[in-house]
Amino acid sequence: MQQMSDISAAYILQWIEQIDTIYNHNKQLQNYLYSRIPMGINNYGTECLLSGLPILTNNKISTDIFGDLLVKKYYKPLDDSINANKLYDNIIILPCNLSITTNILIYLSRILEPICE
Numbered sequence: 001m002q003q004m005s006d007i008s009a010a011y012i013l014q015w016i017e018q019i020d021t022i023y024n025h026n027k028q029l030q031n032y033l034y035s036r037i038p039m040g041i042n043n044y045g046t047e048c049l050l051s052g053l054p055i056l057t058n059n060k061i062s063t064d065i066f067g068d069l070l071v072k073k074y075y076k077p078l079d080d081s082i083n084a085n086k087l088y089d090n091i092i093i094l095p096c097n098l099s100i101t102t103n104i105l106i107y108l109s110r111i112l113e114p115i116c117e
Contacts, residue, residue, distance in 0.1 A: 036109040052093035
């Protein structure tokens with residue numbers, strides 16, 4: 001049987017103590033972006049706590065346009081099919097964490113609105 005280290009236990013306890021704050025912030029991020037770019041976001045409802053918010057666009061999208069934000073690609077295609085490559089080209093993951101402020105959300109939505117139309 002493996003034992004949890006004191007550092008891991010402290011990290012988990014700190015996370016659990018902040019779960020309401022994390023959850024509420026996560027919902028605010030999702031709701032704001034969904035209200036601005038509904039075509040690009042699946043509305044996951046109130047029961048999901050996401051670490052990243054997938055955005056599917058109608059056009060190719062690069063993470064480079066987001067500057068220093070930790071926007072990532074969703075996955076690397078396992079095969080070289082047209083559909084897999086198109087999905088990879090058109091999807092990104094936005095971070096959903098406490099460091100994402102209202103100003104960052106406004107910045108993100110201004111970039112994404114024309115891409116998701």
